[in-house]
Amino acid sequence: KGHVEVRNFSLSYETIDGAVEAVTDTQIHVRPGEFVSIVGPSGCGKSTLLNAVAGFLKPTTGTVTVDGELVKGPSAERGMVFQQYSLFPWKTVRENVEFGLKMRGMERSQRERAARTLLGLAGLEAFERHYPDRLSGGMKQRVGIVRALATGPKVLLLDEPFGALDAQTRVIMQQILTNMWQRLKISVLFVTHDIDEAIFLSDRVYCMTARPGSIKAEIPIPLERP
Numbered sequence: 001k002g003h004v005e006v007r008n009f010s011l012s013y014e015t016i017d018g019a020v021e022a023v024t025d026t027q028i029h030v031r032p033g034e035f036v037s038i039v040g041p042s043g044c045g046k047s048t049l050l051n052a053v054a055g056f057l058k059p060t061t062g063t064v065t066v067d068g069e070l071v072k073g074p075s076a077e078r079g080m081v082f083q084q085y086s087l088f089p090w091k092t093v094r095e096n097v098e099f100g101l102k103m104r105g106m107e108r109s110q111r112e113r114a115a116r117t118l119l120g121l122a123g124l125e126a127f128e129r130h131y132p133d134r135l136s137g138g139m140k141q142r143v144g145i146v147r148a149l150a151t152g153p154k155v156l157l158l159d160e161p162f163g164a165l166d167a168q169t170r171v172i173m174q175q176i177l178t179n180m181w182q183r184l185k186i187s188v189l190f191v192t193h194d195i196d197e198a199i200f201l202s203d204r205v206y207c208m209t210a211r212p213g214s215i216k217a218e219i220p221i222p223l224e225r226p
């Protein structure tokens with residue numbers, strides 16, 4: 001599960017100066033359980049493509065499907081992590097993680113168990129009662145990832161999630177993300193402008209050209225994972 005297919009995709013933004021094509025004639029896929037990155041220069045359309053997979057934007061032409069079903073809007077089956085942490089500051093770490101589950105009507109004890117398991121995988125068990133403003137940037141972003149995973153998505157989408165972090169924290173975060181991906185066996189689509197990061201994390205890397213972005217090359221990573 002979690003097979004993403006993007007076919008003949010293009011997306012233009014309507015602006016006061018007319019239509020601006022951000023992504024043109026693009027094909028990508030993510031196989032179930034695969035970790036795939038998209039790299040490319042700033043402004044090439046990576047976020048646009050990812051937001052269309054998330055269901056926040058509608059393609060101008062082409063299709064986005066997950067397990068053969070057309071994506072028509074956001075859904076809990078596709079968890080999204082943004083560069084900015086976007087946690088609720090008035091909720092504790094665990095409440096932030098449980099929020100989506102509460103919205104879906106899951107009862108308290110079940111919610112707590114689900115949240116604790118994931119927080120444990122992310123090394124955050126000691127911080128469940130903390131408020132986000134007391135956490136470091138790296139920890140906030142871990143909470144963001146755990147929150148996106150809480151509803152049990154088939155696909156995890158990450159938009160430059162470590163872009164605001166220092167180099168040392170990035171390495172820790174990359175390791176944590178790899179561990180969680182291996183444990184949970186879900187598909188991941190990861191957007192970054194950092195080719196090193198993409199190669200370190202991924203099974204396969206798509207390279208996008210400058211705007212209007214289009215995938216022109218694909219790098220399979222043949223290395224065994226640690």
Ligand code: ADP
Nearest residue numbers: 013015020022041042043044045046047048211
């Ligand atoms: P990336 O994620 O690779 O940095 P984006 O997908 O954010 O690229 O942006 C691709 C192009 O689309 C850029 O030229 C950007 O200025 C333009 N763009 C993004 N969002 C909008 C918008 N809401 N309206 C108009 N143009 C936009």
Ligand code: ADP
Nearest residue numbers: 123124125126127136137138139140168169172
């Ligand atoms: P950064 O502050 O660079 O984002 P981390 O978020 O990984 O780094 O950790 C911040 C501090 O919290 C570190 O000193 C780390 O040792 C400590 N820390 C991280 N995870 C835990 C944990 N699960 N239990 C106790 N301390 C932790």
